[in-house]
Amino acid sequence: MLTAKPKPKRRCPDCTEALLETDYRQxxxxxxxxxxxxxxxxxxxxxxxxxxxxxxxxxxxxxxSRRSTPEG
Structure with a gap:
């Protein structure tokens, strides 16, 4: 069973409900x-x-790193 606690200031991008924080597989x-x-x-x-x-x-x-390096 997942135990969840409120996560302040984070909202669901779909419905804007306050998100809950929980542990899943550590x-x-x-x-x-x-x-x-x-x-x-x-x-x-x-x-x-x-x-x-x-x-x-x-x-x-x-x-x-996403920077490209010169080849040469």
Whole structure:
């Protein structure tokens, strides 16, 4: 069962209801109690998928730089 607590100042992008914060598979996610929407912050989907695939909480992965480097 998910236990949720109010998350101040965050609103559902679909219905504007106040979001609740809860833990899912050791990842903190935001859920809307009204429309049942689930909202993830950057990196949370990857954490959930990796945990489901490998059964462990993944290590934090550094984000690759989007800057291009000159080849030469």
């Amino acid at each position: 990842v903190r996610i935001d859920i809307c109690p009204h429309c049942q929407g689930v909202w993830l912050d950057r990196g949370e989907l990857e954490q959930i998928v990796e945990q489901a695939l490998f059964g462990v909480m993944p290590r934090a992965h550094p984000r690759p």
